[in-house]
Amino acid sequence: MSHENLEYHDTRVLVEVNCKAWEMVKFDVRQLCSSAVLATLNEVEMAKLPCEVSIVLADDNFVQNLNKIWRAKDQKTNVLAFPCENLCSETGIQLIGDIVVAFGTTKKEAVSTGRSIRDHLAHLIVHGALHLFGHDHCSENEADLMETKEIFALARMGIGNPYSNTKY
Numbered sequence: 001m002s003h004e005n006l007e008y009h010d011t012r013v014l015v016e017v018n019c020k021a022w023e024m025v026k027f028d029v030r031q032l033c034s035s036a037v038l039a040t041l042n043e044v045e046m047a048k049l050p051c052e053v054s055i056v057l058a059d060d061n062f063v064q065n066l067n068k069i070w071r072a073k074d075q076k077t078n079v080l081a082f083p084c085e086n087l088c089s090e091t092g093i094q095l096i097g098d099i100v101v102a103f104g105t106t107k108k109e110a111v112s113t114g115r116s117i118r119d120h121l122a123h124l125i126v127h128g129a130l131h132l133f134g135h136d137h138c139s140e141n142e143a144d145l146m147e148t149k150e151i152f153a154l155a156r157m158g159i160g161n162p163y164s165n166t167k168y
């Protein structure tokens with residue numbers, strides 16, 4: 001991955017892998033998650049304040065249970081984002097929130113679209129991070145803005161447009 005288009009922020013990305021399937025993929029999931037958050041920070045023009053994003057790479061049951069508890073939707077989903085927006089008084093670090101990604105759903109979506117799990121995971125992390133920074137897709141205008149930011153963040157990582165018909 002090229003870092004030439006990324007500006008470095010004092011950012012901590014904590015990645016917890018609680019599903020063995022994520023450990024079996026052929027790329028460094030922790031590095032990819034960190035890169036995706038950093039690329040997103042560059043797109044949202046986040047002030048260069050120290051911040052922290054937590055990511056959990058889980059299985060479908062874990063994410064479905066969270067979806068049921070927090071969104072009252074008892075169904076599988078690919079990614080959930082839980083904004084925090086608290087400042088840790090001890091460290092001065094802005095706690096941005098948590099992103100949780102389901103392996104089975106991510107893999108199924110990647111296969112069905114002809115994309116790699118790596119690139120699809122990067123897209124889901126960028127998507128989740130944009131939610132943490134207040135972006136949404138409830139209206140057509142919001143969705144267009146969010147998709148544009150996703151496309152540019154992924155391009156910073158050398159990943160093609162996930163909304164085009166071509167593989168990336």
